[in-house]
Amino acid sequence: MTEKIVVFTGAGVSQESGLRTFRDMGGLWQEYSIEEVASPQGFAKNPALVLDFYNVRRRKLREVEPNAAHLAIAELERAFEVVVVTQNVDDLHERAGSTNVIHIHGEILMNRSSVDPTLRYPAGDKVEIELGDLCEKGGQLRPDVVWFGEDVLHFEASERHFREADKVLVVGTSLTVFPAAGLVRRAPYEAEKVVVSLDLDEVPRGFRFLRGKATEVVPSLVTDWMR
Numbered sequence: 001m002t003e004k005i006v007v008f009t010g011a012g013v014s015q016e017s018g019l020r021t022f023r024d025m026g027g028l029w030q031e032y033s034i035e036e037v038a039s040p041q042g043f044a045k046n047p048a049l050v051l052d053f054y055n056v057r058r059r060k061l062r063e064v065e066p067n068a069a070h071l072a073i074a075e076l077e078r079a080f081e082v083v084v085v086t087q088n089v090d091d092l093h094e095r096a097g098s099t100n101v102i103h104i105h106g107e108i109l110m111n112r113s114s115v116d117p118t119l120r121y122p123a124g125d126k127v128e129i130e131l132g133d134l135c136e137k138g139g140q141l142r143p144d145v146v147w148f149g150e151d152v153l154h155f156e157a158s159e160r161h162f163r164e165a166d167k168v169l170v171v172g173t174s175l176t177v178f179p180a181a182g183l184v185r186r187a188p189y190e191a192e193k194v195v196v197s198l199d200l201d202e203v204p205r206g207f208r209f210l211r212g213k214a215t216e217v218v219p220s221l222v223t224d225w226m227r
């Protein structure tokens, strides 16, 4: 039977593509306040500031490309059943060729109604969301990203994938944001479990820690696993 691999990624996997992480030196949360730009209260208080924060990131995403780590993860599909569960709102896994990607913190290139979360639209060619861009119910559009205080998306499905995993590969996440980070504990005891990161405060139980850059460590691990 084909082995199942669950890959769980965070901002560190996209860092070498040129996207900023959140909690490292120079990370986004050192420059911006989470309450101001990533909470429903912040959006209610100053929607223009919040839209601007995400518009800058949407523009940036159009300038960058998937890196060797994204490509190696996509390559795994040639030999395994693969599910990528990502905390990232970028589309670099998809552009690298991964076909089964679950975005538990949403997708920055989707627009969402602020009055009805079920109304979601691809951003298409219009990169920016402006004040006054409305959904069909007349509510202001916002990016389809999960803010602090909002529910993580596809959580039960993600938990199920972790429980079914033969191998788990965690890449580039500080594992500090819950409930997302709790998913790694759902992996079976007997599964092969590896975490790749530049730095990690606490390695989850049962995981082998490979310290290093995602673009160096992930391709060599994938070569190993494909052998």
Ligand code: OAD
Pocket: 009, 010, 011, 012, 013, 015, 016, 021, 022, 023, 024, 027, 038, 087, 088, 105, 146, 147, 148, 171, 172, 173, 174, 175, 176, 177, 196, 197, 198, 199, 200, 212, 213, 214, 215
């Ligand atoms: P963090 O910024 O918290 O953590 C990034 C991790 O990646 C750190 O452990 C770094 O050591 C590691 N790292 C950085 N560059 C790397 C590289 N080139 N190769 C390998 N590892 C590298 O980012 P996340 O864990 O993704 O949520 O943050 C989780 C959530 O917090 C995000 O999804 C976002 C944020 O607030 C929401 O916005 C809801």
